[in-house]
Amino acid sequence: xxxxxxxxxxxxxxxxxxxxxxxxxxxxxxxxxxxxxxxxxxxxxxxxxxxxxxxxxxxxxxxxxxxxxxxxxxxxxxxxxxxxxxxxxxxxxxxxxxxxxxxxxxxxxxxxxxxxxxxxxxxxxxxxxxxxxxxxxxxxxxxxxxxxxxxxxxxxxxxxxxxxxxxxxxxxxxxxxxxxxxxxxxxxxxxxxxxxxxxxxxxxxxxxxxxxxxxxxxxxxxxxxxxxxxxxxxxxxxxxxxxxxxxxxxxxxxxxxxxxxxxxxxxxxxxxxxxxxxxxxxxxxxxxxxxxxxxxxxxxxxxxxxxxxxxxxxxxxxxxxxxxxxxxxxxxxxxxxxxxxxxxxxxxxxxxxxxxxxxxxxxxxxxxxxxxxxxxxxxxxxxxxxxxxxxxxxxxxxxxxxxxxxxxxxxxxxxxxxxxxxxxxxxxxxxxxxxxxxxxxxxxxxxxxxxxxxxxxxxxxxxxxxxxxxxxxxxxxxxxxxxxxxxxxxxxxxxxxxxxxxxxxxxxxxxxxxxxxxxxxxxx
Ligand code: ADP
Ligand code: ZN
Numbered sequence: 001x002x003x004x005x006x007x008x009x010x011x012x013x014x015x016x017x018x019x020x021x022x023x024x025x026x027x028x029x030x031x032x033x034x035x036x037x038x039x040x041x042x043x044x045x046x047x048x049x050x051x052x053x054x055x056x057x058x059x060x061x062x063x064x065x066x067x068x069x070x071x072x073x074x075x076x077x078x079x080x081x082x083x084x085x086x087x088x089x090x091x092x093x094x095x096x097x098x099x100x101x102x103x104x105x106x107x108x109x110x111x112x113x114x115x116x117x118x119x120x121x122x123x124x125x126x127x128x129x130x131x132x133x134x135x136x137x138x139x140x141x142x143x144x145x146x147x148x149x150x151x152x153x154x155x156x157x158x159x160x161x162x163x164x165x166x167x168x169x170x171x172x173x174x175x176x177x178x179x180x181x182x183x184x185x186x187x188x189x190x191x192x193x194x195x196x197x198x199x200x201x202x203x204x205x206x207x208x209x210x211x212x213x214x215x216x217x218x219x220x221x222x223x224x225x226x227x228x229x230x231x232x233x234x235x236x237x238x239x240x241x242x243x244x245x246x247x248x249x250x251x252x253x254x255x256x257x258x259x260x261x262x263x264x265x266x267x268x269x270x271x272x273x274x275x276x277x278x279x280x281x282x283x284x285x286x287x288x289x290x291x292x293x294x295x296x297x298x299x300x301x302x303x304x305x306x307x308x309x310x311x312x313x314x315x316x317x318x319x320x321x322x323x324x325x326x327x328x329x330x331x332x333x334x335x336x337x338x339x340x341x342x343x344x345x346x347x348x349x350x351x352x353x354x355x356x357x358x359x360x361x362x363x364x365x366x367x368x369x370x371x372x373x374x375x376x377x378x379x380x381x382x383x384x385x386x387x388x389x390x391x392x393x394x395x396x397x398x399x400x401x402x403x404x405x406x407x408x409x410x411x412x413x414x415x416x417x418x419x420x421x422x423x424x425x426x427x428x429x430x431x432x433x434x435x436x437x438x439x440x441x442x443x444x445x446x447x448x449x450x451x452x453x454x455x456x457x458x459x460x461x462x463x464x465x466x467x468x469x470x471x472x473x474x475x476x477x478x479x480x481x482x483x484x485x486x487x488x489x490x491x492x493x494x495x496x497x498x499x500x501x502x503x504x505x506x507x508x509x510x511x512x513x514x515x516x517x518x519x520x521x522x523x524x
Contacts, residue, residue: 122160219515220341313344411509
């Protein structure tokens with residue numbers, strides 16, 4: 001790796017003040033910037049709004065050559081470049097919106113060494129003419145924004161992103177990489193590092209916990225009535241309502257309007273001028289509630305969003321987390337309400353049926369995780385953080401499951417059985433198989449492994465598959481069991497689980513939600 005001269009810390013702070021006008025680095029920004037400047041591969045995983053952009057913008061100012069920034073969103077690219085130009089930084093972009101003449105000018109400026117940062121869309125990057133041009137340029141490093149797009153296991157896979165490594169190799173010089181993302185499960189993280197061949201990269205990961213967000217899930221029942229009531233209780237506050245279809249967006253915006261809520265729609269099917277006007281109205285507080293498809297929110301920095309509602313069940317926890325993350329950016333409370341129905345999950349699964357097989361299977365898995373999250377009565381924050389590879393020991397006290405706990409029961413014996421099932425099948429199987437072994441299901445698969453002869457086989461027949469599913473999941477969230485990230489879907493026992501088997505202790509389990517039953521109870 002090319003070694004650049006390390007910048008004394010004082011200079012970096014000086015640049016931060018001089019160019020961006022900030023007095024202080026946030027969190028680990030300075031360490032990240034130093035790492036990039038020293039020429040090391042760097043992987044940054046930080047929630048939206050944490051200040052990732054600065055981590056490559058500042059190094060680009062102090063290193064010789066041009067930094068290449070790969071970013072998937074053309075609209076955001078232009079925003080960032082405009083912003084940098086306003087700070088007096090020479091930045092430019094290459095994408096399909098430029099004319100031939102404009103493109104040539106950008107290329108000339110880069111080759112002459114004037115441009116500090118060049119933003120490139122992945123589609124443009126893979127073109128032969130772009131590669132030829134990049135070979136002539138002096139490149140300081142490559143920044144890959146939204147790096148989760150590399151992974152097929154993520155929620156926003158872009159095939160072009162998988163070519164980035166070979167394109168960099170084709171440049172013939174050793175340029176360091178900084179990859180950045182706001183969402184990466186441990187599995188996606190591993191996949192990104194493998195694909196970019198940066199296993200040795202320094203990883204900077206900050207906690208995903210957004211302590212000021214309240215998470216709540218409600219069954220999709222009399223949803224319109226619930227929505228109106230919820231929004232009216234928050235009169236005058238800024239909020240976002242996400243729907244899955246454009247049609248639904250229009251319908252819900254209208255519903256809110258006739259109920260005296262200042263609401264506007266936002267989706268990709270609107271005339272661009274109307275869409276921009278609606279977005280501006282929301283940012284300028286001429287409207288309180290924006291009803292939108294997930295197209296809304298990327299790169300929008302409105303600090304005082306007080307609530308985020310998912311009118312339809314989202315497609316993945318990654319998406320849900322990103323969208324709810326737009327609430328409470330100012331650090332004050334943000335309420336996140338999601339309406340859930342298994343019908344939504346089934347509907348979404350149907351949309352996937354024309355996709356290629358791996359993509360379809362992955363989408364199905366992401367949906368299943370979403371359904372598990374909604375069904376579970378375990379602290380929501382614990383579940384979310386676990387999903388992103390963090391352990392959160394205590395219940396948070398600030399989510400619906402903590403505020404209104406479902407009845408808990410002594411689970412010591414069940415946990416023991418669940419762990420034994422993993423051990424006796426030699427830590428080589430997934431939740432489905434373990435559940436079948438526990439309940440004593442017969443199928444050729446189980447017989448071929450001889451699992452019907454294990455002591456654990458059928459030991460849990462008093463309870464159904466859904467019950468064991470829930471027990472196994474709760475063992476995972478508590479860190480007794482873990483997923484094997486190299487072998488897809490395989491459940492392993494963790495040291496904490498081994499300790500439990502040696503000396504079992506009282507272990508409270510919660511029953512999954514049964515929303516239909518709960519609704520009836522409420523009605524009575
Ligand atoms: P991310 O890419 O992680 O979502 P951004 O890079 O868009 O976040 O930064 C979010 C906001 O924080 C921006 O408005 C940015 O100008 C601001 N910001 C970043 N770093 C600092 C800092 N050190 N001091 C003050 N504000 C900062
Ligand atoms: Zn909680």
